[in-house]
Amino acid sequence: xxxxxxxxxxxxxxxxxxxxxxxxxxxxxxxxxxxxxxxxxxxxxxxxxxxxxxxxxxxxxxxxxxxxxxxxxxxxxxxxxxxxxxxxxxxxxxxxxxxxxxxxxxxxxxxxxxxxxxxxxxxxxxxxxxxxxxxxxxxxxxxxxxxxxxxxxxxxxxxxxxxxxxxxxxxxxxxxxxxxxxxxxxxxxxxxxxxxxxxxxxxxxxxxxxxxxxxxxxxxxxxxxxxxxxxxxxxxxxxxxxxxxxxxxxxxxxxxxxxxxxxxxxxxxxxxxxxxxxxxxxxxxx
Amino acid sequence: xxxxxxxxxxxxxxxxxxxxxxxxxxxxxxxxxxxxxxxxxxxxxxxxxxxxxxxxxxxxxxxxxxxxxxxxxxxxxxxxxxxxxxxxxxxxxxxxxxxxxxxxxxxxxxxxxxxxxxxxxxxxxxxxxxxxxxxxxxxxxxxxxxxxxxxxxxxxxxxxxxxxxxxxxxxxxxxxxxxxxxxxxxxxxxxxxxxxxxxxxxxxxxxxxxxxxxx
Numbered sequence: 361x362x363x364x365x366x367x368x369x370x371x372x373x374x375x376x377x378x379x380x381x382x383x384x385x386x387x388x389x390x391x392x393x394x395x396x397x398x399x400x401x402x403x404x405x406x407x408x409x410x411x412x413x414x415x416x417x418x419x420x421x422x423x424x425x426x427x428x429x430x431x432x433x434x435x436x437x438x439x440x441x442x443x444x445x446x447x448x449x450x451x452x453x454x455x456x457x458x459x460x461x462x463x464x465x466x467x468x469x470x471x472x473x474x475x476x477x478x479x480x481x482x483x484x485x486x487x488x489x490x491x492x493x494x495x496x497x498x499x500x501x502x503x504x505x506x507x508x509x510x511x512x513x514x515x516x517x518x519x520x521x522x523x524x525x526x527x528x529x530x531x532x533x534x535x536x537x538x539x540x541x542x543x544x545x546x547x548x549x550x551x552x553x554x555x556x557x558x559x560x561x562x563x564x565x566x567x568x569x570x571x572x573x574x575x576x577x578x579x580x581x582x583x584x585x586x587x588x589x590x591x592x593x594x595x596x597x598x599x600x601x602x603x604x605x606x607x608x609x610x611x612x613x614x615x616x617x618x619x620x621x622x623x624x625x626x627x628x629x630x631x632x633x634x635x636x637x638x639x640x641x642x643x644x645x646x
Numbered sequence: 647x648x649x650x651x652x653x654x655x656x657x658x659x660x661x662x663x664x665x666x667x668x669x670x671x672x673x674x675x676x677x678x679x680x681x682x683x684x685x686x687x688x689x690x691x692x693x694x695x696x697x698x699x700x701x702x703x704x705x706x707x708x709x710x711x712x713x714x715x716x717x718x719x720x721x722x723x724x725x726x727x728x729x730x731x732x733x734x735x736x737x738x739x740x741x742x743x744x745x746x747x748x749x750x751x752x753x754x755x756x757x758x759x760x761x762x763x764x765x766x767x768x769x770x771x772x773x774x775x776x777x778x779x780x781x782x783x784x785x786x787x788x789x790x791x792x793x794x795x796x797x798x799x800x801x802x803x804x805x806x807x808x809x810x811x812x813x814x815x816x817x818x819x820x821x822x823x824x825x826x827x828x829x830x831x832x833x834x835x836x837x838x839x840x841x842x843x844x845x846x847x848x849x850x851x852x853x854x855x856x857x858x859x860x861x
Contacts, residue, residue, distance in 0.1 A: 378715035381706050406746070408847065411717050415844050416746030418760070418853060419753040433852055445773055 791818025
């Protein structure tokens with residue numbers, strides 16, 4: 361960490377939820393962690409569905425010492441939110457937006473596109489199934505698929521390909537909730553004794569607590585609600601789930617991983633590097 | 647600048663004790679910042695918390711353990727006191743209790759708080775919320791009158807208007823709902839306002855529901 365961000369602020373943007381209390385937890389935790397590291401002059405977060413809203417964030421960072429703001433979407437992929445909602449609500453006109461005050465807002469890539477995702481998925485698989493031989497294990501990376509302009513399916517496919525290239529697991533598959541290859545078909549699509557499932561989402565919520573467990577068959581339909589924390593804790597404690605003659609390990613969503621905080625900081629750093637490189641080139645050309 | 651804004655402190659912590667929303671902020675004899683529910687001010691056996699981050703958990707659920715999607719709703723849980731040594735920790739805790747409200751307050755004091763009319767907010771929506779702009783004036787009047795009311799709805803002081811012409815957000819709300827000098831909890835004490843410069847996403851979502859229901 362060599363760059364000086366003391367005159368810069370970091371704004372982490374999450375989705376949030378009006379029904380699920382756990383949706384914003386990872387974003388709040390990563391915000392608190394990065395604030396503790398005292399890298400940036402200020403650190404804050406905002407949400408689409410919770411407070412602070414994206415519109416509230418327009419009034420953050422009023423201290424004149426804050427000359428730049430790095431906006432990092434805590435989203436798995438580029439899509440409707442990163443391309444439409446966030447720029448519109450934050451009044452961003454491009455990758456760099458200069459406010460009337462002269463403060464510049466830099467719009468960074470979402471966390472899910474960072475190369476470190478592959479390592480984090482690998483780590484999560486190890487953590488949920490310690491000591492289980494990789495060569496006898498299929499790793500399933502699960503994403504949503506087929507929602508409005510959502511590229512999370514593409515991101516999951518990319519990560520599965522990278523993990524496959526490592527040649528460590530017997531197989532690595534990208535599966536989806538709503539389009540083939542379907543999560544519900546996992547038993548047909550795998551032939552190893554051990555199966556590890558990592559949801560490729562930024563937070564735990566309805567999908568990881570209810571929908572995916574039902575599709576996997578480890579939870580009966582409508583067994584509880586996403587707000588019933590006792591039942592959700594139980595879901596992860598019961599690993600391995602034994603069904604179809606296999607041992608299935610079910611992990612928490614990847615976004616709950618503490619090292620996501622590193623990824624967020626690195627997305628801001630990467631943007632700053634890119635920008636300074638471009639300015640250098642432009643300076644040389646001029 | 648309005649007279650209320652002129653006389654209000656620049657920062658929530660400038661003049662203590664003070665009330666913000668349902669929270670009472672005081673200094674202890676030891677010089678610590680003490681935060682608690684205003685209705686717990688005289689209670690002696692409160693659970694003591696000493697980390698600013700504890701505020702995030704306290705703000706998340708109401709007394710019965712239900713999730714609070716709107717942090718400015720008048721249902722903050724009771725039974726706790728937060729003791730913090732540094733002003734920055736007290737500010738952080740207040741940002742968990744009332745996210746974004748301190749920044750809006752400071753911008754209001756500096757006269758830089760931009761106010762957005764409800765019609766403007768609705769017209770900006772895309773995707774599933776685009777239809778919300780189809781809400782009629784009468785429907786908006788009823789919705790805002792019910793959803794935003796301080797008694798059981800939201801404790802914010804509304805600064806926005808219904809449209810660019812300056813129509814009142816709802817004829818069903820009392821005039822004090824738009825007065826930053828009024829204590830929205832109804833306790834009639836001196837309290838700093840939780841300012842609402844623009845309709846929140848919960849209201850936009852409710853407007854969508856109204857339109858969808860009447861379709």
